[in-house]
Amino acid sequence: MGCAPQPTHQDMKIILPDQGTRVIERGPVSVEKMLHELRINPLEVIVSRNGTLVPENAVVGADDEIRIIRISHGG
Amino acid sequence: MGRKKSPVDPPVCSLCEAPAVMNQQYSRRSLCSTHFINDVEERVFQVIEKKKMIRAGDRIAVALSGGKDSTALLLLLALHLPKWQDVSLIAVTVDEGIHGYRDETIRAAERVAENVGVEHSVVSFQDLFSDNLDTLLKGREEQACTVCGILRKKALIEGAKKVRATKIATGHNLNDEAQSVLMNVLRGDLPRLVRNSGIDTADSFLPRIKPLAEIPEKEVASYLFVKGMFLLLPECPYRGFALRADVRSMLSGLEHRNPGTMLRLMESRKKIEKYLEWEKVSGPLHRCRQCGDPCSGDLCQVCRLLLSLAR
Ligand SMILES: [Zn+2]
Ligand SMILES: [Zn+2]
Numbered sequence: 001m002g003c004a005p006q007p008t009h010q011d012m013k014i015i016l017p018d019q020g021t022r023v024i025e026r027g028p029v030s031v032e033k034m035l036h037e038l039r040i041n042p043l044e045v046i047v048s049r050n051g052t053l054v055p056e057n058a059v060v061g062a063d064d065e066i067r068i069i070r071i072s073h074g075g
Numbered sequence: 076m077g078r079k080k081s082p083v084d085p086p087v088c089s090l091c092e093a094p095a096v097m098n099q100q101y102s103r104r105s106l107c108s109t110h111f112i113n114d115v116e117e118r119v120f121q122v123i124e125k126k127k128m129i130r131a132g133d134r135i136a137v138a139l140s141g142g143k144d145s146t147a148l149l150l151l152l153a154l155h156l157p158k159w160q161d162v163s164l165i166a167v168t169v170d171e172g173i174h175g176y177r178d179e180t181i182r183a184a185e186r187v188a189e190n191v192g193v194e195h196s197v198v199s200f201q202d203l204f205s206d207n208l209d210t211l212l213k214g215r216e217e218q219a220c221t222v223c224g225i226l227r228k229k230a231l232i233e234g235a236k237k238v239r240a241t242k243i244a245t246g247h248n249l250n251d252e253a254q255s256v257l258m259n260v261l262r263g264d265l266p267r268l269v270r271n272s273g274i275d276t277a278d279s280f281l282p283r284i285k286p287l288a289e290i291p292e293k294e295v296a297s298y299l300f301v302k303g304m305f306l307l308l309p310e311c312p313y314r315g316f317a318l319r320a321d322v323r324s325m326l327s328g329l330e331h332r333n334p335g336t337m338l339r340l341m342e343s344r345k346k347i348e349k350y351l352e353w354e355k356v357s358g359p360l361h362r363c364r365q366c367g368d369p370c371s372g373d374l375c376q377v378c379r380l381l382l383s384l385a386r
Contacts, residue, residue, distance in 0.1 A: 043327045046296050046305075053096040053300050055105055057086050069307070071143065071296035072323065 012061055014038075017045060017070035028061035035068070045070050097297055100334040108301045115298045119151045119286050120158070128284040129242075131161045135284075136240035138231050139166040139195070141184035144246030146304060147295045148287055152244060153191040167234040167243075169227050170199040172207020176309050183306055198234030200226060204381060211384050212313075219313035222380060229377045235281055247285045250292040253337035254322050256344050261322070266356050266371075269348045280369075291337070 014022045017040070026034075031054055035042050042056050048067045049060050060066055086095040086105050093107035099114075106114060123129055137152060139145045152164055166188040170177055181197065188195035201207050204226060211226075212219055235243050247255075259268035287295060299305040314320060329336045362368070363375035370376065 041324075041327050041331050043291075043293055043331050044324075046293065046300055048300070052094075053108070053297055055086055055095050055098040057098060057105075058095075059085075069296075069300075069305070071292060072310075 012063070013065045015065070015067040017068050026061065028059045030056065031058050031060060031066075032056040034060065034066070038068075040068065044072060096301060097294070099294075101338065111294075112298065112301060115290060115294060116151060116154060118290065120155050122289050123155070123284075123286050126284075128244075128286060129159055129162055131159070133159075133162045133241045134239060135162065135164050136167045136231070136235035136238060136243045136281075137164055137193070138243060138245045139168050139184045139188060140246075141168065141180035141182075141187065142246075142308060143296055143299050143305065144248055144251075144287060144292075146183075146187050146246075146306075147299050148244060148246035149187055149191060149193060150299075150302070150304070151286065153193055164193045165238050165240060166193050166195045167231060167238065167240075168195065168197045169230045169234060170197055170201075171223055171227060171230075172200050172209055173311060173313070174209055176311055180308050183308060187304075194238075196234060196238050198230050198237065200230060203230050203233055216313065220319060222384070223313065225376050225380050232281055240281065243281050243283045245283060245285055246287055246295075248287045248290050248292045248295050249337055249341070250323070250326070252285070252288050253340045254319055254326055256340050257326060258318060258322050261318070265351075268344060269351055269353070269356065 011023045012026050014024060014034075016022060016038070031047050032042060035045070035047070035056070045068050047054055047056075048069070049058065049064050051065075051067075054060070086098075087093065088095050088107035088110055089104040090110045091107060093109065095105035096108045097106050097111045098104075099106065129135065135152065137145070137149050139149055149164075149166055156162060156164060166184065168181055168184045170181060185195060199207070200211070204211070208219075208223055208226070212222060215222070231243060231245075256268060259265075290298075296305060326337065358371050360369050361372060363370045363373075363378055365374055365378040368375045368377070374382070
């Protein structure tokens with residue numbers, strides 16, 4: 001991830017289930033909408049903002065670090 | 076301050092003013108971390124009581140894979156343990172011998188058991204079936220989950236017997252249960268469709284209980300996350316091979332678009348069960364001529380499988 005662009009002040013950093021990182025310039029958006037845009041079923045992941053779990057109707061945005069964690073299990 | 080509520084205001088708990096961590100669509104509530112944790116703990120306790128899963132004198136073997144479901148199960152049972160008289164817990168981990176996957180999850184299992192102060196025992200395919208799963212599966216990887224499922228169930232029973240348990244508790248959540256219902260319907264397997272509910276004694280003398288069977292997977296994961304115990308572990312390398320993988324994503328898509336789908340699926344099983352004459356569906360119970368386990372035919376599933384793998 002050394003080549004990822006440095007986040008500017010208005011950026012939202014999203015850590016994806018595959019551990020990849022995406023920094024997007026995005027105004028406030030609900031978790032539900034964000035997942036929809038990423039084509040992720042909200043029932044298959046949990047989402048944290050700056051380390052705290054957030055529900056789908058929470059609004060996330062600038063300066064937030066969002067982590068999307070896949071919850072499917074392997075036995 | 077009397078400020079107007081804006082859409083950017085964080086959603087708050089339906090029971091207090093703290094920030095919500097979870098929306099429960101089926102209860103139409105949002106819950107903060109404290110109320111959410113209480114809710115899960117209370118519901119699991121209620122299910123155990125309602126279905127009389129645990130009785131005085133029980134020694135419960137908790138199937139602990141180290142994954143999220145079994146970890147949550149062990150935490151919850153250990154938490155409620157003081158409420159039951161003369162009941163003890165022991166965690167049992169099955170080591171299938173899956174390279175690059177099992178070692179890390181076994182270490183996770185050890186740590187969890189130690190954390191909650193529960194005795195821990197490991198039983199391996201190698202010891203029981205004289206080969207690990209990777210070797211048993213050479214050239215038939217597409218059967219991985221079927222083979223592993225049958226052998227793991229057997230290993231768990233043997234592991235539980237070894238530690239003189241009276242019951243086995245597994246971490247199956249609502250999604251797992253709903254997936255099984257749908258899979259058994261898709262396979263036309265009526266006996267198995269109705270066999271797995273409540274306290275199941277069909278294929279061993281050890282009853283199996285599933286205290287998380289009414290908790291959605293997302294809540295199990297959220298519960299662990301809020302408690303700071305959610306671990307990212309490697310995924311089983313064989314998981315993509317199973318019919319379950321298709322059913323899983325299909326069902327979570329359906330549940331997302333039509334909340335309550337999984338619960339309705341469980342309801343239909345309950346109805347089928349109610350009107351079904353078990354004897355007619357299962358046929359008479361025999362004993363396996365090889366190992367003596369109860370089964371429906373001449374040989375039990377495990378002995379039949381081991382025979383076919385030896386070929
Ligand atoms: Zn609350
Ligand atoms: Zn047998």
